[in-house]
Amino acid sequence: MSRFVTVVIIFQIALSAFAQFEVKGRLINSKGEGVEFATIKVFTENSDFVKGTTTDSLGFYLLEFKHKGIFKVQLSSLSYKPFEFTLVVSKPLLEAPDIPLEDKTTELENITIVGGNMVRQDNHLLITPDKMAVKHSFSAYQLLDNLKLPGFDVQPNSGSVTLFDKNVSLYIDGEPADYNLVKNLRSKDIEKIEYHDVPTGRYSNDYAAINFITRKFQFGGYANLMGQQNIGHLNGTYEAYTQLGLNETRLHVMGGYTMWDMARSSTNTSEWFNFPDSPVSREDLNRGGRTSRDLEYGQLRVSSNNQLRQISVSASMVHNYSTKNRNSELKYSEPYNTSELSNSVSKSNMASPSLSIFSYFNLPNNQFFYFNGSGSYTHNHNKNTYSANNKPLIYGATENYYYIFADMTYGKSFKHRNSIEFAIVESYTNSSIDYTGEYSSWQHLWHSETLIFAGYRQKFSKFSIYARPGLSLKYSRVHRQELIAENGPRLYIEGIYRPTAFQQLKASAAFGNSAVSIAKLSDAERPVDFLTTIRGNPGLKPNMLLQTYNLNYSTQFGRCSAAADITYNRTQDAPITDYYFDNGKLIESYISGNDENINSYVSLSWNANKSFRLNVTGNHIHTWTKAANKYELDHFSANINASYYWRDFMVNITASTPKKSPLYWGYTKMPATYGLTLNWNHKNWSASAWITNPFNHIKTSRKFTTPSYNSFVRTIQTRSGFVKITYTFDFGKKIQHTGIDKVNTSTNTLVL
Structure with a gap:
């Protein structure tokens, strides 16, 4: 007896009962190919036969109705399992998403059509872009x-x-x-x-x-040429990408260059140093500055994919050179009661080659094996010069950083709608740092973390449960210090409930641990200026305990979709910024403490018609920080994103209310922002122009309050807009674009 799966299609536009109603769609197999000449039978709710038809040679079908109503539709074809769904028709034309038919040798997952372009396939939504x-x-x-x-x-x-x-x-x-x-x-x-x-x-x-x-295509390739330029400043990015394929093999090559040479944002700082004997305040007033940056990156990647396996190997190279120069006027209160000019220059040079390997194998009997591995080497060199009244303070660091990552996962699905999986994840970092200047030292740090997981999932009619217990094995060491071993259990549990075809409720909880950055556990020091020094803390607790509880709800109704989410996070023994005095200087270091927060969101999306779409999201956050002191923050923010389409043009408008982001003992405040983007797409050409807050500068602020040190920082960001032009062309026969190339233009470091 065939297993029936209910497919519900709901539309909420009321029309006249005398109108003609049509339903168009396509039946496909597991490879995405059309199922030709499949039989389609339509019945009333009482199982009375209404009509029948077949799909064409490409798998397409057309159903015509003289009136609205609820119908049962049965699908059948040789070599495929029978399939039945319920159709609720109330609008004149429905272009239904593709419906996959199950091969008789495999098990069909739960499928629910939840909207005009979305299909629920068990634990994910399959979206057909309009x-x-x-x-x-x-x-x-x-x-x-x-x-x-x-x-x-x-x-x-x-x-x-x-x-x-x-x-x-x-x-x-x-x-x-x-x-x-x-x-x-x-x-x-x-x-x-x-x-x-x-x-x-x-x-x-x-x-x-x-x-x-x-x-999917068999032979040929294409290329993209992109140029992006800042309006009003020397800041641009230029890239070239090409892909060539033959049957299962793909070759990807890309290269890019970014330049940046423009005035720095204006930053003014008010600071209060509460020295035990004589408190001092300082005003740091911006008197100009400039930032220059040159970034070069490229990648070569080869992949081979078919129905049984996916394999890819890629190599990339990134080089980044930057110089930051800032002039300021420093005004000190009593007992100094003086004013002086200062200058800071920071130069950095970073180069990083990397190699990555990815593979995925579809094994017999509903099994799979997944491997993702990568390795990189990064050479960092930076030199900083701070001077006040022609008195220089010079310091720098040279680092050799190595990183290795590997993720192996095995999984198997069973016929009773349950599945298992086993995973091993390993990450290893090794950093050798030579600090130069007033506080010269050599640091060697390494950290290894192995995660072992076993997962089990069981599905019921409207429920599913998932449990993923695991073990974390962490080892790290800082030069001249004892080996740190922190092992502990991990657990993730999840429950899913889908009361109707259009609703989902998910509840989850996670428990685990995380290692404190070994850079913070070192005894290294780095001077900032003549009053302040950054210092690590070997006495930090090296392991953080984490708890997360989440509740998420999503639904669809008509042309709208909505989601709500609330999350509680607690981190025990987190490395929280701490200030104290030593030898007449303010020391910025770290102390173990607790950090908690509750984040709640409500989001609504509305596809009003083919030309207009809107999304509105609101967020409330409440945080607690407790270490040597206590601090709380409570804040609400909202944003809106609207798009309008006309011919080859799209206008996108974004706006957000002021937003505060917690910083343990303070916050960063972003003012209300608004942005405008104009896109033009025609054949092989694409052009975009965008600007944020065109009529006023974005003024951000940062407030920090502790018994030893208070600060208030105000930054006026440089106002500018961007223009980007992209041209693409095909050569040979157009092919599949897998585009999985990964050029990570960031570079790793453990410099304090």
Whole structure:
């Protein structure tokens, strides 16, 4: 007896009962190919036969109805399991998303059509991007932003993707991806988007994941040429990317250059040093400065993918050179009662080659094996010169930094709707630092962390439960100090309840530990100026205990979708900034303490019509910090993101209320901001222009309050806009764009 799966399609636009109603769609197999000549039968709720039809040679079908109503639809085809769904029709034309038919040798997951372009496939949503969203975007980031998923904050220009302020992992065809080449993934090459709101399998280490599924072609390639320029300042980025493919093999090559030479943002600081004998206040007034930066990066990557396995190897190189120069006037209160001019110059030179390997194997009997490994070497050299009244203070550091990461996961699914997985994750860092200047020293630090997990998931009709116990093995050592071993259990538990086809409630809890940065555990010192020094603290507790509780709800109704999220976090023995005095100087160091916060969000998205889309999100945060002192922060903020499409143009408007971000003993305040983006896409050309707060400067502030030291920092950011132009062209026959290349333009360091 075939196993029936209910598919519910609900539409809420009331029309006349005399109108003609049509439902268009497509049946596909597990490979995404159309199922030809499949039989489709339509029945009333009472099982009376209404009509029948078949799919064409490409798997497409058309159902016509003379009136609204609720119907049962049965699908059948040779070599595929029968499939039944309930259809609620109330609008004249429905373009239903693709419906996958299960091969008779495999088990079909729960499938629910929850909207015009979304299909719930067990623990993720399968999204078919609509034509307007694709037309008015060039990159994958722009396409994701156009979808206006509730709770998501997508910044296409910087590559930031968060869900309720938590990072979202990005994949392309199941392989990890990052900003530098995801932006070269063209939206017109994206066929589907998987939104893993309940990550499992290869995504089980993620809070949430987006997987871009690309179109498949056999031979050819394409290239992208991009130039981005700041208006009003010498600041630009220029990139070239090309991809060439033959059958299963893909070759990816990219290179880029970024230059930056512009006036620094104006920063003025008021400080109060509460020395026991004689308190001193200082005003640090900006008197000009400049920042220059040159960044070069490139990558070569080879991949080979088929239905049974995915393998890729990539090598990349990043070089970054920067100089920062700032002039200021320092005004001291009694007992100094003086004023002096100061200058600070910071120069850094960093180079980092890296190598990464990715593989994924589909094994027999519903099994898989996943491996993701990477290694990098970074050489950092920086020199800092601070002078006041022509008295120099020179210090610097040269570092050799090594990093190795490996993640291995095995999983298996069973016929009783349950599955297991086992994972081992290893990360290793090794840093050798030579500090020069007034406080010369040599530091050698290394840290190793091994995580071992076992997961079990069980699904019921409307419920599913997941448990992932594990063990953390951490070892670290700072030169001339004892070996630190911190081992402890970890546990993640999750429950999912879907009361209807359009609602999901998720509750989860996580318990574990995390290592304090070994740089903070060292006894190294770094002078800041003639009054302040940064110093590590070997007496810190090296292990933090973590607790997280989360409740999340999402729903859809008509053209709207909404989500709500509340999270409680507690970190015990966190390294919290601490201030004290030693030998006539203020020492900025660290002390073990507790940090707690409650974050709550409500987000609403509205696809009003083909031309207008809107997202509104509100956030409330309450934090507690307790170490030598206590501090609390309570704050509410909101933001809005609206897009309007017209012909080849898109106008995007963003706005947000003032926002405070906690800093243990204080906060950083961002004022109300508003931004305007104008996009133009036509054939092979794409142009974007954007600006934030065009009519006033963005003035940020930072307030810090402790018994020993208080400060108030105000920064007036440089006002500017950007223009970006991208040209793309195909050569040969267009192919699949997997675009998983990873060029990480950041470099690692453990310098204090």
